[in-house]
Amino acid sequence: MNYDVIVIRYGEMTLKKCNYKYFLDKVNRDIRHKCAAFTSVTYKAEPYRFFIYLNGENFEAVKDVLDTVPGLYSYSPCIKVEKNIDSIASAAIELINTEKRVGTFKVESHRGDKRFPMTSIEISQHVASLVLPKLENVTVDVHNPDFILNIDLRDAATYIATRILMGMGGYPAGIAGSGMLMLSGGIDSPVAGFLALRKGVNLTAIHYVSPPYTSDMALQKVIDLTERLCTFTLGGHIKLLVVPFTAIQETIHNKADGIYMITLTRRAMYKIAARAVSERGLNCIINGDSIGQVASQTLESIQVVNEVTNIPIIRPLSTYDKLDVIKIARKIGTYETSIIPYDDCCTVFVPKHPVIKPQIADVLAEEVKCDYDELIDIAYQNIKEYDISNYKKTTVFEEKKFEI
16 A cells, blocks of 8 residues: 555643643654655654655555654554545545455544534545445444544645554653663563653663573573664664673572572662662663562562662563563564573572562671672672664674584
8 A cells, every 4th residue: 555644643742731842842853863764755743743754655664663663652654635525535435445444434534624614523424425335345333433534634635544553652762861771581671671661761771690500692682682672762772781690699699598599689689780870870770570470579579679779660560460561572572582491690599489578687687698799899890881783783602513
């Protein structure tokens, strides 16, 4: 289907009162930036709408880019026609037939040009009366239609569409500040990162490695996930901090009561992450916790871990069910990578029965046994930083070739 124009909608950003124009201008600039490779397209901004004129560009290619723009709520590929009922009806028939629409439909009209000599309801009724006799396998249902024929009558032209496609939603990239994503390599943390990006938070990611217990392949998996998250950023880049964590984990394993292994490990991780947040001028820590999903994510465990810092810790998935998270992971393209079975440091020295309701006094007593503050300093000083991009592939090891 050769569409003429894409109409962009903004969602909740239009509720921002006196700030809404700033939000809308920002997402419009981001759309232009992300679509820069499509040299033929042109743009037009109107209050609460943004128009992308394709001028022969392939809609599906542009669509793939629009789906990665934070702040874009929904959009419709449209046919552009003159402002008269016969032209509108003819174009609507062609559009419905070309898209091979079947089932029930209704017509919804928006008369943006108040000079047009019919009301919105009258436009809908008249167009429906002209369109319906020309369609096969299509009937009217104004209450629960299979699709809606949208007619948007503006000052310059009329735009006709039958599809409303959902974008990322949320707010424009970076408008809410920046955060440190605790990226483990599992299913949850990349989804948490995506949800933070769509709310306008720029990301830096941090990952902990414990060689020889964790492998280069596990790190590569995290890099691949970061590359995928880069797709949903404005510039296509995310900094990934890789923390050497072996000495800290071995110390906790050797000196503390085993039931506190996970709690103490997470506290050490957050001490390092909080320091990185402070020194890099970020605003928060972001993780993939979901309340009660595992022992380390009970409210008591979360409270004990939070105690190490006063930096805000954002948990976008805190009330999500696992199946909901998996659904998002599949949609954003991280699921298949996340389930690759390489162990990360969260699976190292895991006790059979970890404490699920730790008390801060008991945890502090176990932490004193470990005396790992110097090890935390050493780990922080030896962080390796990667500039991950969705424009190029980053690898941490060379493939080994074996002769048979």
